[in-house]
Amino acid sequence: MRANYFDSDKDYKNLDPRLSIKYRLTETSNMKFATGIFHQYANRIPRLFFVSIWTSADEYVKGSSASHFILGYQRELAKNIEFEIEGYYKNYTNIYSYNPTFLADIKPDSYTEDNLPLFNSSRGLFNEGSGKSYGVEFLVRKDVGAITGWIAYSLARTEFTINRINKENPFTPRHDRTHAINIVSSFDLNNIFNELSGRQFVNYDKKWNLGLNFTFFSGQPITLPSSVYFINQFPDWEPSNNSLAIYPSGINEFRLPFYARLDLSLTYEIVYKSWSLAPYLQIFNLLNRKNVWFIEYKNELKNGIIYQEVNNITMFPILPSIGVNVRF
Amino acid sequence: MLDFNMKRTIKNISLSIIFLINSLIIFSCGEGVVEIGQNTYIPKIVIEGYLFPNQKVENIRITRNFPLNTRPDLKSLILSNATVIITDLQNNRKYPLTFNPQKFSFEYNGIDLIIDFDKSYRLDVTADIEGRKLSAGSITTVPKKGFKILRNESILDSMKYRERDADGKVKQFKVAFTPSLDNSFYSISIVALDATIESFIYDNAYFEIKLDDLKKQFDRYKYQSKWLQNVKSDEPKINYNIEWLDTWFYGSYRLVIYAGDENYRLFFLTYRNVQEFDGNFHEPRINIEGDGIGVFCSVVADTAYFKVLK
Numbered sequence: 084m085r086a087n088y089f090d091s092d093k094d095y096k097n098l099d100p101r102l103s104i105k106y107r108l109t110e111t112s113n114m115k116f117a118t119g120i121f122h123q124y125a126n127r128i129p130r131l132f133f134v135s136i137w138t139s140a141d142e143y144v145k146g147s148s149a150s151h152f153i154l155g156y157q158r159e160l161a162k163n164i165e166f167e168i169e170g171y172y173k174n175y176t177n178i179y180s181y182n183p184t185f186l187a188d189i190k191p192d193s194y195t196e197d198n199l200p201l202f203n204s205s206r207g208l209f210n211e212g213s214g215k216s217y218g219v220e221f222l223v224r225k226d227v228g229a230i231t232g233w234i235a236y237s238l239a240r241t242e243f244t245i246n247r248i249n250k251e252n253p254f255t256p257r258h259d260r261t262h263a264i265n266i267v268s269s270f271d272l273n274n275i276f277n278e279l280s281g282r283q284f285v286n287y288d289k290k291w292n293l294g295l296n297f298t299f300f301s302g303q304p305i306t307l308p309s310s311v312y313f314i315n316q317f318p319d320w321e322p323s324n325n326s327l328a329i330y331p332s333g334i335n336e337f338r339l340p341f342y343a344r345l346d347l348s349l350t351y352e353i354v355y356k357s358w359s360l361a362p363y364l365q366i367f368n369l370l371n372r373k374n375v376w377f378i379e380y381k382n383e384l385k386n387g388i389i390y391q392e393v394n395n396i397t398m399f400p401i402l403p404s405i406g407v408n409v410r411f
Numbered sequence: 412m413l414d415f416n417m418k419r420t421i422k423n424i425s426l427s428i429i430f431l432i433n434s435l436i437i438f439s440c441g442e443g444v445v446e447i448g449q450n451t452y453i454p455k456i457v458i459e460g461y462l463f464p465n466q467k468v469e470n471i472r473i474t475r476n477f478p479l480n481t482r483p484d485l486k487s488l489i490l491s492n493a494t495v496i497i498t499d500l501q502n503n504r505k506y507p508l509t510f511n512p513q514k515f516s517f518e519y520n521g522i523d524l525i526i527d528f529d530k531s532y533r534l535d536v537t538a539d540i541e542g543r544k545l546s547a548g549s550i551t552t553v554p555k556k557g558f559k560i561l562r563n564e565s566i567l568d569s570m571k572y573r574e575r576d577a578d579g580k581v582k583q584f585k586v587a588f589t590p591s592l593d594n595s596f597y598s599i600s601i602v603a604l605d606a607t608i609e610s611f612i613y614d615n616a617y618f619e620i621k622l623d624d625l626k627k628q629f630d631r632y633k634y635q636s637k638w639l640q641n642v643k644s645d646e647p648k649i650n651y652n653i654e655w656l657d658t659w660f661y662g663s664y665r666l667v668i669y670a671g672d673e674n675y676r677l678f679f680l681t682y683r684n685v686q687e688f689d690g691n692f693h694e695p696r697i698n699i700e701g702d703g704i705g706v707f708c709s710v711v712a713d714t715a716y717f718k719v720l721k
Binding site for chain 2: 183184186187189190191194198200247248249250257266295297299302305306307308309310311312313314315316317318319320323324325328329330331332333334337339340341342343344345368369370371372373374375377378379380386388389390391393395396397
């Protein structure tokens, strides 16, 4: 049981009961269950100016809360190889997003003597709502030996219902990743054939280590421009070049291409009596995949047609680096 | 010597690793591309309808949207066969509108539909677009009485461009008005009625504008849009100074102030604001149900004129 007290414009007091149970089924397997209520008084506002920002709870932005239900099963598949499957359901309340149409929602807190509005709160700046996420995660892990690492796969779904977005209907938020695969592997090159042939593991003073990490995420949701229409801002305006407007697709109805990246590291470690030296080469995004970060649009009006050029802005290209680790 | 089982195990592991590495390589190279075209297009009924108290219901434009990067046949955009009905929500009487081919818009030609202050009306539209039967509806409530330009307290009439007073201070046109009760949103349309390439103020106080740029952006200079929001509607008088940035031509100007309802306020403030910093789009705040976009609203309007002299 956890008790929270948050002192702000408005005080928040909450109790967070939590329960975690692990039950051993056999010598090599067990089940676990966890549930709990969590409160948080720093709210993440996703993707404001390309990156997320955090804002603390106040009179108009409440602290967010979540209930978690997690059920898992663990089993030792073979010597040093562990398998885990975990299903979860989480629901969230008081989650916030930046209100891109805040101009229509901000209300003054007071007026000056000249009747000019004064704004000194976050009222109207953020959209508020609730959400849920559920999914299942698989993990195979090997912690000991010449080949170590893990392979994880998760299948997940997140759904938000937030005021002023998608006409208050549920939608998939932009951080939703339906499929995620992570492979992290480390190869002790001196011992790899010893292990495969069943020979004893040897601790060498000088050893080569190869690391290969692979990440795959299915594409994030995105809202694209859908169509163009003629409309004037004022009823007394004649049709003109000002009369064209763009209407978007359904909220997050489309997805960016999948994200994938293969990283490699090669380390040569020399172990001395009380310290070790390990020069390394790391190559981030080894195969130079151009993962889309966001889309840039260039609209040009020619002869009454909006021509739209779409540029895919990509993330880091291949990025090699070298370094030395010294461990005492 | 490795025994047979061990060899088989090594072979299986090696094959698995080769398969895995191949898969990783296939996924980890190349380029993700987003394409936009017909796949993103969804047909919509576009409504552009304004109700004015004590005026005939007319100029209700019902059109359709079209995909990006296409040149539409303008006639095909007008949904002249649409069914358009106004319902007076005070008595639920329905008034079917008819299409006026001269004005390319719908209107009600009877004399029994009176648009009144502080009353609510519903618009329903059904139309066939590309074989799909679409429908849209919206309710507007006419702003309350009270809004009016105070001509005697305004400085309109005529003035030389950036004329100065006896103290050397730049003078300004000014409009004063009484607000409509409970209405805190006012939009201001300023249209240069004599706008031509020749009447443009090239030696203006702000930017050097080349002839080619002016030709491209002509309408942006001719039509100026301003608004006041969060106005204290219980005040007896609101003043608004017309900036010289709002007048780019010599000649006459029409200034119309609209006391708009909630539908108009949301449309006005958001219909062009549909793109975020990172390029992602979001919806404008349009109070239309169903398959419609645009605006159905009611406004109280008052018009004044002024003139910028050389």
